Amino acid sequence: MHDFHKIDLGEGSTMTFVQGDITRQTTDAIVNAANSTLMGGGGVDGAIHRAGGPAILEECKKIVAGQGHLPPGEAVSSTGGRLLAAFVIHTVGPIWRGGLHGESGLLANAYRNSLRLADRLGLHNVAFPAISTGAYGYPPAEAALIAIESVVDALREARNIREARFVLFDRASLDVFLQAALAVAHRRKATWRLDHITGSTGANQ
Numbered sequence: 001m002h003d004f005h006k007i008d009l010g011e012g013s014t015m016t017f018v019q020g021d022i023t024r025q026t027t028d029a030i031v032n033a034a035n036s037t038l039m040g041g042g043g044v045d046g047a048i049h050r051a052g053g054p055a056i057l058e059e060c061k062k063i064v065a066g067q068g069h070l071p072p073g074e075a076v077s078s079t080g081g082r083l084l085a086a087f088v089i090h091t092v093g094p095i096w097r098g099g100l101h102g103e104s105g106l107l108a109n110a111y112r113n114s115l116r117l118a119d120r121l122g123l124h125n126v127a128f129p130a131i132s133t134g135a136y137g138y139p140p141a142e143a144a145l146i147a148i149e150s151v152v153d154a155l156r157e158a159r160n161i162r163e164a165r166f167v168l169f170d171r172a173s174l175d176v177f178l179q180a181a182l183a184v185a186h187r188r189k190a191t192w193r194l195d196h197i198t199g200s201t202g203a204n205q
């Protein structure tokens with residue numbers, strides 16, 4: 001069992017942080033850090049397709065047949081297949097090319113558009129991985145700041161989503177996200193309270 005970290009953003013919205021495997025989350029939707037082909041791949045993408053089964057790929061093929069490859073920053077939804085989550089939101093993060101090629105804007109869009117799509121589907125909670133920080137090479141500390149800024153703003157606008165959960169694969173990534181959350185709170189002069197619930201999950205691990 002892992003620790004569970006929670007920030008109450010007010011007005012019924014929370015941001016939570018857990019170390020774990022995103023494929024085991026019980027949120028209404030989980031976000032996939034996909035590539036533009038939507039045909040699966042390594043990392044979190046491969047894990048989601050393996051755990052969710054072939055129904056996800058079938059739906060992705062139909063989406064690509066209808067609208068072509070998914071550009072970075074955009075998001076589409078599919079069934080969750082055999083996952084506990086009913087939906088997978090597929091988004092494409094930017095490939096890190098040094099930081100001067102619009103990467104930060106694209107990463108912010110990936111989070112924002114995923115949360116907005118989950119909200120349009122009428123869902124209450126959604127789990128995110130650390131998009132672009134694996135094979136796509138985005139420096140984790142910078143990616144975490146953008147993720148949190150973008151998700152906090154999107155949560156404010158959301159009608160249905162009450163919880164955005166960040167699911168970090170390892171302890172170091174979890175710490176990076178918690179540090180980033182505190183930095184964003186400081187930057188915004190926000191009075192967020194970070195609750196640390198030891199040994200609780202609130203999420204399947």
Ligand code: ADP
Nearest residue numbers: 021022033043044047131132133134135136169
């Ligand atoms: P990208 O191509 O967007 O960089 P990756 O899947 O390579 O995506 O990595 C994104 C992040 O997801 C990395 O921090 C990686 O450690 C993490 N990750 C990989 N598998 C899982 C999983 N099953 N659950 C949660 N996070 C995962």
